[in-house]
Amino acid sequence: MKVTASKSEEERTESVKSYKCLICLKSFIKRSQLTNHTFMAHTNERPYKCKVCGWTSKTLAYLKQHERLHVGEKNYQCSKCPSKFSCWSDRNKHFNQVHDNLWPCEICKRVFKGKEKLARHELIHSDLKNFVCIFCEHRSRTLPNLMSHIGSVHTREKPFPCAECPAEYSQSSSLKAHVRNAHRKEEWVHKCSVCDKKFPHQAVLNRHLRTHTGERPYICSYSGCDKKFPTQGELSRHNKSHVGEKKYICSICGNGFVTTAMLNQHAKIHDKKFSCNICTKMFPSAFFLKVHQKSHSEHRQFKCEECPSSFFIKGQLNNHVRKIHRKLRPFPCSMCDSRFIVQVKRDKHLSATHLNESVQVRDL
Known part of the structure; x- marks a missing residue:
């Protein structure tokens, strides 16, 4: 049996999309949708203006989203990680990448x-x-x-x-x-x-x-060794010290190593082939030489914004700001209440003071 729609149903179907744009011929269910479409797609008006930078927007919603950039407000959090963003488009871009x-x-x-x-x-x-x-x-x-x-x-x-x-x-x-x-x-x-x-x-x-929490979740499983490490890679390298013959011998100092990688890493302390042309100091890589040569220059390009101090290296400036102006010591010892400006000093403290103690995780 053939089913036909009643006249009233046909009329309702015809009127579902009764508002048509006269410019691009798109149809809309509501008059308000047509009005919004015409304003957004076919006019150049941008009546909403940012009071901070003068940026203009077609809608109040876009302006409010833009203003979050100036206040640092980040309401759009990634569903996979703690990263937050000022607008949903940046969050979506981050997620896809x-x-x-x-x-x-x-x-x-x-x-x-x-x-x-x-x-x-x-x-x-x-x-x-x-x-x-x-x-x-x-x-x-x-x-x-x-x-x-x-x-x-x-x-x-x-x-x-x-x-x-x-x-x-x-x-x-x-x-x-x-x-x-x-x-x-x-x-x-x-x-x-x-x-x-x-x-x-x-x-x-x-x-x-x-490095900030002091957490060391990877524990050595060898009997009599309770050392803990922050990463799986460091634990794996440590485990090699328990097994295997140290058959890779340094030809200069005689130290033995389990793997060629460990020997090659050690050999760098002997292979200083990059010489400073000012003071003749030798360095194992071009990178360390380049860093050293900045100490001979009078140009200290990294200037502190809070005092007249200036530095050759950005890391020196960051340490200065943390220590002098922020009073920050973001690297806490996991065994005591000591805190340090840089990670290397915290690690030296751990080795010198708490080497034989059981490592515990402390809150920041």
């Missing part, structure tokens, strides 16, 4: 963008080392790790130079990480609420926050 297609590792909780990257990472938690070096008996869990080993130990090749500084790398992934961490800091969106430092990922920020 940082959290879209993220895959967490169930073992160490690190997060990766893409299932393939997670799969490669999970190999580090496996005991399988199927990639064998053609020059020695070294075995690696992944092909990139094996290539890194061959380049750093046997061929000494570093075919991936940084275009912005003298750094060179044996892997393209290492170069990309270097560029992101050293030269693209303006893109970092994760900000520490204690010291205002910014980081590229939430996981990196979480590790950094432990």
Whole structure:
């Protein structure tokens, strides 16, 4: 049986979208929607003006959203991390850039963008080392790790130079990480609420926050050793000191190391090939030489806004402001009430004073 709509139903259907824009022919259910559309799409009027900077807006809602930028109000919080934003569009942009297609590792909780990257990472938690070096008996869990080993130990090749500084790398992934961490800091969106430092990922920020809280959640499982560490990586490096023969011997001082990576890291203290042309001091890298050479310059570009002091390095200025003007000591000792301006002094204090004590987490 054929069902037909009544005349009244047909009339209601026809009148559902009865308000049509005469400019673009779009239809609207309500007259108010047509009026708002005409104002927003077909006029240049911006009657709402910001009293601070003069910016103008077509709507009061947009103006109020803009004014939050001046007062620092951030009402739009990311659903995946603690980051907050002044407007919903910035929050959505952050979510798409940082959290879209993220895959967490169930073992160490690190997060990766893409299932393939997670799969490669999970190999580090496996005991399988199927990639064998053609020059020695070294075995690696992944092909990139094996290539890194061959380049750093046997061929000494570093075919991936940084275009912005003298750094060179044996892997393209290492170069990309270097560029992101050293030269693209303006893109970092994760900000520490204690010291205002910014980081590229939430996981990196979480590790950094432990420098303020003193938290060391990773505990050595070897009998008789109760050392604790802030990151899984530091615990893994420490565990190597319990196992394996120290067969990698430094040819200069005779110290032995479990891995070639540890030996190479140690060798840097002997390999000071970058010489200052003013005072002839030697440094292990171009970076340290560049930092040192600023001490010979009379140009102190980092000036304190609260007193006449000026500094060669931005870090010196930050320490000065925290110590002199803010009276801040954001790095607390996890064992006592001592607090420190910089992390390195806190770490030295821990080693000198509390080395054999059980580590506890203290509140800020």
